[in-house]
Every structure is written in C-alpha cells, then in structure tokens.
Amino acid sequence: MFFPLLGMDYYLEKDYLKAFYTYALASYEGYEIAQNNLVYIYRTNKLNNVIHPRKIMLVLNLLYKQGNYKALYEMGEIYKEQNKEELSVSYYKLGLKKGDLRNLLPLSMYYEKHKDHDRALKYMNYFIKQRNREKEISNTKLEKIKNVLESTLLYFRKYKLFFKNMYNFKQKNKVQ
Structure with missing residues (x-):
C-alpha cells in the first residue's frame, strides 16, 4: 500500500x-x-x-x-x-x-532577549508584513477570533519593541 x-x-x-x-x-x-x-x-x-x-x-x-x-x-x-x-x-x-520566513519571529524574540531591539523590531516588521501577505481565509468564527488575537499580540510586541528602541535612543543621547 x-x-x-x-x-x-x-x-x-x-x-x-x-x-x-x-x-x-x-x-x-x-x-x-x-x-x-x-x-x-x-x-x-x-x-x-x-x-x-x-x-x-x-x-x-x-x-x-x-x-x-x-x-x-x-x-x-x-x-x-x-x-x-x-x-x-x-x-x-x-x-x-x-x-523560510517563519524563522523571523523566533529570531526577533532572541534579539529582543539579547537587547538588540533594532534588529528585533526589523525582524518583527518583516514577519508581520509577510503574515499579512499570506493571510489565510478563515471560515469559522473561532478561526477569525484566533487570527485577530494573534495579530493583536504581534502588533503589541512590535510596538513594545518600537518604544524600547525610542527609550534606548533617548538614553544614548542623554549620555552623549
């Protein structure tokens, strides 16, 4: 068989x-x-x-x-x-x-953990852009809710990284 x-x-x-x-x-x-x-x-x-x-x-x-x-x-x-x-x-x-662009998200998390917020944000942005291009058609309400929650979490991480970058930039400028 x-x-x-x-x-x-x-x-x-x-x-x-x-x-x-x-x-x-x-x-x-x-x-x-x-x-x-x-x-x-x-x-x-x-x-x-x-x-x-x-x-x-x-x-x-x-x-x-x-x-x-x-x-x-x-x-x-x-x-x-x-x-x-x-x-x-x-x-x-x-x-x-x-x-394989799925690797962007774990790499973003790795760089965030190791305080390379610029690179983490860059990878997160690429991942979100790619995810938006590959949007799957959701048939059920549960799938739609799941997609909304996943997108919300991704954007939350993106803006968290964005604000960390801004804070780090301001801290560097204060020192100089």
Missing part, C-alpha cells in the same frame, strides 16, 4: 504513533506531503514523550538534505525546547537564509 495513504488511515484512526512511523518511511522515500505530516503529527500529538528528540532530529536532518528547508525551523524549535539557544538560533538563521 502507498505509505502516505496508510499513514493517513492510521492518523484518522487516532493511532498517531503508527501514523508517525509510516510517514517516516514515506519521508525517507522523499514524499514531501509525508514529511510535512510527520512533523505535524510529532508537534500536535506530543510524541516527544514517546519518540526521542534525537530520532526526530535524524529525520529532520534527512528532510533538510532532501531539500525541505522547513525542517530547519523545526530543528530550531526542538533545540529551543532543549534549552540549546545558540544551536536553535543557528538553525533559525539558516532557515531564514533558505527563505
């Missing part, structure tokens, strides 16, 4: 572990849909308690070598969960260089 279809059957039966391993086999064969489903199942079904992060990292590394640059973001997320900040940031940067 075709692996991605078998994986979907397991997923619909809520046997997420079998679905994960079936998609892993299909991922090794290079099926992009299986690669995306594999990461989705790992993330949304909390399989990190069952599957060691090292194993998912091996799969993600393979996906990256096969040309799936979105794997870099996921690798960064796993390293962030393991409190390996420098590794995490290096994967986010590489993912951004490869064109």
Whole structure:
C-alpha cells in the first residue's frame, strides 16, 4: 500500500504513533506531503514523550538534505525546547537564509532577549508584513477570533519593541 495513504488511515484512526512511523518511511522515500505530516503529527500529538528528540532530529536532518528547508525551523524549535539557544538560533538563521520566513519571529524574540531591539523590531516588521501577505481565509468564527488575537499580540510586541528602541535612543543621547 502507498505509505502516505496508510499513514493517513492510521492518523484518522487516532493511532498517531503508527501514523508517525509510516510517514517516516514515506519521508525517507522523499514524499514531501509525508514529511510535512510527520512533523505535524510529532508537534500536535506530543510524541516527544514517546519518540526521542534525537530520532526526530535524524529525520529532520534527512528532510533538510532532501531539500525541505522547513525542517530547519523545526530543528530550531526542538533545540529551543532543549534549552540549546545558540544551536536553535543557528538553525533559525539558516532557515531564514533558505527563505523560510517563519524563522523571523523566533529570531526577533532572541534579539529582543539579547537587547538588540533594532534588529528585533526589523525582524518583527518583516514577519508581520509577510503574515499579512499570506493571510489565510478563515471560515469559522473561532478561526477569525484566533487570527485577530494573534495579530493583536504581534502588533503589541512590535510596538513594545518600537518604544524600547525610542527609550534606548533617548538614553544614548542623554549620555552623549
């Protein structure tokens, strides 16, 4: 049987572990849909308690070598969960260089944490612009509310960074 279809059957039966391993086999064969489903199942079904992060990292590394640059973001997320900040940031940067703009938000947070507010604001602005370009059509009221809340939080972070930049600029001018 075709692996991605078998994986979907397991997923619909809520046997997420079998679905994960079936998609892993299909991922090794290079099926992009299986690669995306594999990461989705790992993330949304909390399989990190069952599957060691090292194993998912091996799969993600393979996906990256096969040309799936979105794997870099996921690798960064796993390293962030393991409190390996420098590794995490290096994967986010590489993912951004490869064109995955999801990496802008975690990099913005990293630069804010490390007091580089100008760069954090720049990355946040790019992320918001890109998000506005890629607006998904929401069908349900719940999805619309979720999108409004996410946008509100992003703009709140943006203006917080903006005011931090203004404050830092004024502080620098006072010293000089």
